[in-house]
Amino acid sequence: MSTPSFAIGIAGGTGAGKTTVARTVAETVGEAVTRIPIDNYYQDLSHLAFEERQAVNYDHPSAFEWELLREQLETLLSGRPIEMPQYDFEVHNRTDECVTVEPSDILVLEGILALHDEEIRELLDLRVYVMTDADVRILRRIERDVIERGRDLEGVIDQYLETVKPMHERFVAPTKKQADVIIPEGANRMAIDLLIDKVQAELPDGSNRLDPVDRKLSFNDRTVD
Ligand SMILES: Nc1ncnc2c1ncn2[C@@H]1O[C@H](COP(=O)(O)OP(=O)(O)O)[C@@H](O)[C@H]1O
Numbered sequence: 001m002s003t004p005s006f007a008i009g010i011a012g013g014t015g016a017g018k019t020t021v022a023r024t025v026a027e028t029v030g031e032a033v034t035r036i037p038i039d040n041y042y043q044d045l046s047h048l049a050f051e052e053r054q055a056v057n058y059d060h061p062s063a064f065e066w067e068l069l070r071e072q073l074e075t076l077l078s079g080r081p082i083e084m085p086q087y088d089f090e091v092h093n094r095t096d097e098c099v100t101v102e103p104s105d106i107l108v109l110e111g112i113l114a115l116h117d118e119e120i121r122e123l124l125d126l127r128v129y130v131m132t133d134a135d136v137r138i139l140r141r142i143e144r145d146v147i148e149r150g151r152d153l154e155g156v157i158d159q160y161l162e163t164v165k166p167m168h169e170r171f172v173a174p175t176k177k178q179a180d181v182i183i184p185e186g187a188n189r190m191a192i193d194l195l196i197d198k199v200q201a202e203l204p205d206g207s208n209r210l211d212p213v214d215r216k217l218s219f220n221d222r223t224v225d
């Protein structure tokens with residue numbers, strides 16, 4: 001356990017490649033990175049029936065428990081562990097169990113609205129926005145939601161048109177202006193290498209560092225050298 005020396009926020013639209021970027025950084029830098037997916041901070045909706053939870057707008061800022069996220073981020077930044085909630089997309093709710101998360105040298109906060117909240121932005125040392133065209137993002141989302149999140153095609157399309165797209169335009173895309181760095185098309189090799197160089201430079205002396213040749217970008221099961 002260590003007190004983090006550097007916190008990064010990675011925002012961007014659904015399917016932009018945020019998780020892929022965060023995972024690549026974490027895999028390269030290893031145990032020195034703690035990842036905080038904002039999805040875990042969706043409000044607890046246990047008081048609603050499944051059909052009601054299905055109808056919630058999950059792309060509006062009010063869907064998230066910002067107070068808890070701020071509090072837990074501050075706790076990690078002060079070098080103490082947290083009990084992080086876990087989220088199940090198939091049931092549209094938190095699971096019953098939390099996971100103990102220890103702070104490490106680098107914190108990576110990742111999610112559609114990672115740069116939305118002013119207080120959270122101020123806790124971050126580097127703000128990244130992953131920018132990918134909407135058509136690419138919706139195609140990726142359809143594949144992911146059907147395969148991994150138990151959704152049907154019609155539902156994914158309806159949700160996209162009714163809430164995901166308008167909320168993206170209203171709340172997510174404007175946070176691009178808050179970013180220090182914009183990564184085009186997600187995991188682009190040069191941008192990721194620069195990000196990893198920056199992260200490695202922030203590691204305390206004595207931490208393991210990987211040469212660029214040992215770095216890999218992976219998209220699910222496919223690996224791109
Ligand atoms: N640069 C890329 N090229 C090709 N596929 C990508 C790229 N970035 C991400 N993907 C794929 O797109 C899907 C969504 O990526 P993900 O990182 O989960 O996006 P987000 O976290 O922004 O929703 C995943 O299946 C991932 O493997």
Ligand SMILES: Nc1ccn([C@@H]2O[C@H](COP(=O)(O)O)[C@@H](O)[C@H]2O)c(=O)n1
Nearest residue numbers: 013014015058059089092093111112164
């Ligand atoms: N029950 C839920 C909760 C969230 N979503 C969608 O997830 C998207 C954010 O996750 P990404 O990995 O795509 O960034 C967001 O656009 C929500 O619409 C959901 O479908 N169901």
